[in-house]
Amino acid sequence: MPAVLALALSALSPAAAAAAAPGDTALTTVAERSGFVRTGRYDEVIALCEAFAVRYPDAVRCQSFGTSPEGRPMKLLVVSQSGAFTPEQARAQGLPVTLIQGGIHSGEIDGKDAGFLALREMLDGEIASDVLREQVLLFVPVFNVDGHERFKAWNRPNQRGPEEMGWRTTAQNYNLNRDYAKADTPEMRAMLALYGKWDPLAYIDLHVTDGAQFEHDISIMVEPVHAGDEPLREVGLAFRDGVIARLAEQGSLPLPFYPSFVEYDNPASGFADGVAPPRFSHGYTLLRNRLGMLVETHSWRTYPERVRATHDTIIASLQLLAAHG
Template sequence: MPVQAAQVEALRTEAERSGFVRTGRYAELAPLIAQFQARYPGAVREESFGTTPEGRPMLAMVVTRSGALTASEARARNLPVLLVQGGIHAGEIEGKDAGFIALRQMLEDKAGKDALEKVVIVFVPIYNIDGHERFHAWNRPNQNGPAEMGQRATAQNLNLNRDYIKQDAPESRAMLALVERWDPIVYLDIHATDGAKFQHDVAVQMEPLHEGDAALMKLGQGISDELLGQLRGQGSKPLPFYPTFLKRDDPSSGFADNVYSPRFSTGYFQLRNRYSILVETHSWKPYGERVQIARNIIVDLAGMAARQGARWLAEAKAADARAAQGAPLQVVLDWKPTERFRTIDFQGYAYTRTPSEVSGGTWTRYDDRKPQVWKVPLYDELVPAVSADAPAGGYIVPAAYAAQVAALLDLHGVRYERLQQARLQAQVESFRAQSVALAPTTFESRQRATVTGAWAPDTRDLLAGSLFVPIAQPRARLVVTLFEPLGPDSLLSWGQFNSSFQQQEYMEGYVAEEVARVQLRDPALAKAYQQRLDSDPAFAASPSERLKFFAKRHSSAEHALNLYPVVRVEK
């Protein structure tokens, strides 16, 4: 075998050598990256960016023919950086194999070389490494290959694609540090779907498209259209929405479009005025076919970045500048589809739904030998479910919470200042929860909280050491998302302030009985008490709730109970 052919052969993955029956283990990465470096000196560099809880180095491969193999060089040269991520869910591992194939081919052929002259690619083959090494043949029973694969969660049983905001996993913190260092203009996150059997082979979603900076959304639509068009030209059947049935396991129920919240990669990066693209190859397509589709997307996106990346960067920097000016800002914190739908021709397969003597439910069976067009509803009109107008000034985190919140803000690259002197009786807006619901079970290691309430004018003593987090900064949307309590991915919603909703002081019943009789001398209060008795049978039947009516009106009541610690300021 000629030397050059032997060198290229050494760059083939275990997946390729096995005919895409298998995928390689973590041990494949370091030697393979070393082979890339030996074959393409000056165009490839390994970067270790963290360590997993089980002690495995987290590896990235930096690839470019521009000479800018470090983040500082890429920034100085104003080159677009693409971060290509595989294996955030380690059972959905085609991104790993696709990335090595795509980069090898780009380093070898002329079109790829030309693109790499103008683009830097930071390739993370496996994000969830510890989960990847929990290899098993049936970790993904609803998936067609490879023979063995990793699992969705990490060794700490955390889902990294629910962790972009709260940053609980060590892997998440390492990844965000990598992102902060390289500042990729596009973050490409490669997965495989769950769900039904149908002909469509990939779903591609991106943001900013539905939400975010207006100019970036307009540009994002063009990126999405071009990427989907190139996939169709390559023979794929791409979808611009994630194909989850409205009614589980019922194809006739149709689909609803969605906007991902920022716990997901697809919802997070628009808060930084950068693009994220979610790729979901269809799990029932053969593994080799899924790898090829992911490879096509990587190569297509790199080519687009080479042609258009300068404009992408310019628009992103302009969005940063607009946010830094502190202009009035409304942020949509959650979305929902309306009742309007359109009927689409969805390329599925023939199927039957029959009663099951095993489960007692309905059994759906697909016949993938019989292609069939499903005429089903698509609910793709999306409207805000929760929105917030940003304060003109920003948010104040009290000194008692400053250390824990500052650590998270540092991870996210959010700017803040520490108050050097106390500001007494400052004019602020406070949020007191009218109702609080703490989740009965944990979710991703957190007890989530859901509250109702509203901001209202207030005065507050702001102690030295408190954090002022200004709105006037490039990541203004991220600031609002973190601190607006009604958002599904706010720090409050993730349980960061649950102690604020826990009563610590109590009034003994015999004392409350005496207090009640004193308070009932007030005719207005006595009237309110009687109205509550008449209108609320549960209240009337509960001696403890009746006494709480008076206790919470006493001067000894906990003023801070249900009071969100963070306040808003207009200056």
């Protein structure tokens, strides 16, 4: 083992050191090792964040961008193969910044496991090996970190896997995806400070549906599309439709809207679609003149199916942003 890597590993927690060590042990998640039956606790996120930075020292930085009310670090992976790891470096190189976020509703945890998988594959050159040279990726595996640790089975009874998962709201019982305009929570204030510092071109927010059973496995919603400046609507539409086309090629059945009913409990009333208000992530980014994508996999699909669709969405989005960002 090279001396520099050995020294770096010695500074890590035992879990992180084991994950980062070369050899047979890969940077895999509990989800992968269990066949996507289980998902890991938040200590896995902390360990993997550190381990990715050690395994890929030229491409990954592990940072904390805030502290939750219960004292947990809010972890961020800054990822680029361009040498840009600060907002100033990204701007100097003219690189777009993409922020991908999992676990704002931490029972809907597909994004955490899909994101770590996609990130490892890209950094190992197995898939989309060039996209991280053309942008800076900010990956927040879990936004609602305290809710993530309110961990048990049946937190989401209509959702097929994992066996146990986190809770929808924070330790203070706030729904973070209703807090973008208000910024009542310390978590949201930390996120908006990160957003303001980096000014990402695209903010991708990864969720799982609530409610009705339907055939489609994933919804991709982007703003500006329904509102905003006309030139930026064209960009948003191209981004949304480009991701949808790539997902369809890979076997998904994607929708460009969330299938919520006009009348909440009446499927015959038809589907409602419109401009998201700024309490939601993609409504907030609309008002910042940036791209916001809300991703909703279908809760009645199995966890392996949902993670695959989320993984494919991450890859497709990064490819399009690298090409056109």
